[in-house]
Amino acid sequence: MNWKLPPLPYPKHALEPHLSARTLEYHHDKHHAGYLATLREDIDGTALGESSLEELVMHTRGKLFNPAAQVWNHTFYWQCMSPDGGGTAPATVRRTVEQAFGSMDEFVAALTAAATDHFGSGWAWLYRHRDDDRLVIASTADAETPFAAGHTPILTIDVWEHAYYLDYQHERRRYVETFMERLVNWEFARRNLERRSDTHIRLPAH
Secondary structure, eight states, X not given: OOXXXXXXXXXXXXTTTTSOHHHHIIIIIIIIHHXXXXXXXXXXXXXXXXXXXXXXXXXXXXXXXXXXXXXXXXHHHHHTBOTTOSSSOOHHHHHHHHHHHSSHHHHHXXXXXXXXXXXXXXXXXXXXXXXXXXXXXXXXXXXXXXXXXXXXXXEEEEOSGGGTHHHHTTOHHHHHHHIIIIIBOHHHHHHHHHHOSOOOOOOOBO
8 A cells, every 4th residue: 555645735824714724734744644644654565555435434343444445534624625715606506406405505505504513523515416316415524434334525524623713712603704704715625516427636756
């Protein structure tokens, strides 16, 4: 297994003042890197060492699933934010979201509630259901991810405390509202909505 930690898609200071360089350094360089190190330690030298990250997320559980899913989730999460994020969603995103949830305001309120009301560590997701293509808003605990069940993630918000505590302390709602107003990468969401298949996020090799 020769994976390396994928770099952030923007400089660490690029999301300031909404998320600090200190938060991104701690989150990406410590937590994300830590999950990858644990995964490498667990599967190096085993038959699973030749597996793709997607295969590990889809086909393992427990000890192996947790770090693999966290590597996948974080790689996806970084792309859900942009220095030019927030604001008005592209017309194609608005139309799709309005068909599913009634209005953009109702969608934002529902995703914000999923992230804010989730108890403990986890993630809030917008994903396309594998069976009927409907859009779903849901939260998952710990490392769980809709991708493992074959659904297509569109957006996610990390609600583990290490994602926001240095900047927002206990105010998870304020972090989530800032994410939606200032950081959400609507262009990434648009591409995922149009793809209608898995995102094929892979770790680059040395």
